Amino acid sequence: MASTHFLETVRGGGLQTMHPNANCNCRYADVGCDKMEAVMDRISGKWKMRILFMVGAHGTLRYNELRRLLDGITHKMLSNQLKELAADGLIQRIDHHETPPRVEYRLTPDGEDLMPIFDGIQAYIRKRMGTTHKVCVPGHTMVQN
Numbered sequence: 001m002a003s004t005h006f007l008e009t010v011r012g013g014g015l016q017t018m019h020p021n022a023n024c025n026c027r028y029a030d031v032g033c034d035k036m037e038a039v040m041d042r043i044s045g046k047w048k049m050r051i052l053f054m055v056g057a058h059g060t061l062r063y064n065e066l067r068r069l070l071d072g073i074t075h076k077m078l079s080n081q082l083k084e085l086a087a088d089g090l091i092q093r094i095d096h097h098e099t100p101p102r103v104e105y106r107l108t109p110d111g112e113d114l115m116p117i118f119d120g121i122q123a124y125i126r127k128r129m130g131t132t133h134k135v136c137v138p139g140h141t142m143v144q145n
Contacts, residue, residue, distance in 0.1 A: 042088045043114065047073055047081045052107070055091060056115045060106040090114070 028036050043049055047070065054069045055061055061069070067078055082105060085091040090111035096102040107115075125131075 042090065045081070047077060048085060051078075051081055051085060052090065052111060052114060053118055055105055056107050056111065056118060060094070060104050062102065062104050066105060085111075 026033065043052065050070055051066070054066060058065075058069070063078070063082075067073060067075070070078065073081075082091060082093065086093050089108055092106050092108050092111075094104040094106065096104070
């Protein structure tokens with residue numbers, strides 16, 4: 001069964017184009033599935049949601065603090081992901097122009113607007129997984145609570 005809520009494909013002149021389905025009746029029809037996809041594209045990937053979560057949970061973080069909280073991320077990946085999130089207006093890079101260099105990251109108002117996503121995940125965890133957890137402290141490894 002084909003989806004009626006997503007995007008329809010229209011062929012014209014040998015090119016394939018996509019547009020919102022005017023007959024969409026899904027739960028997100030009021031904003032449009034195309035806009036939902038656009039936002040999900042901005043925050044998709046292995047690291048972007050984790051970066052947003054850590055910065056949102058801890059507030060302003062220095063680069064190395066953030067890297068320690070994101071176990072397994074490489075310098076290049078973190079740097080690229082932060083640049084993309086900044087370009088998308090979700091993370092603010094604060095350069096203090098000091099020697100040695102001091103750069104910090106914090107959520108922009110648009111990034112803050114995404115935090116209810118994590119509140120929903122937290123509610124899901126409490127309901128289905130309990131509250132035993134690991135505590136993350138910038139600059140330290142996670143410890144069982």
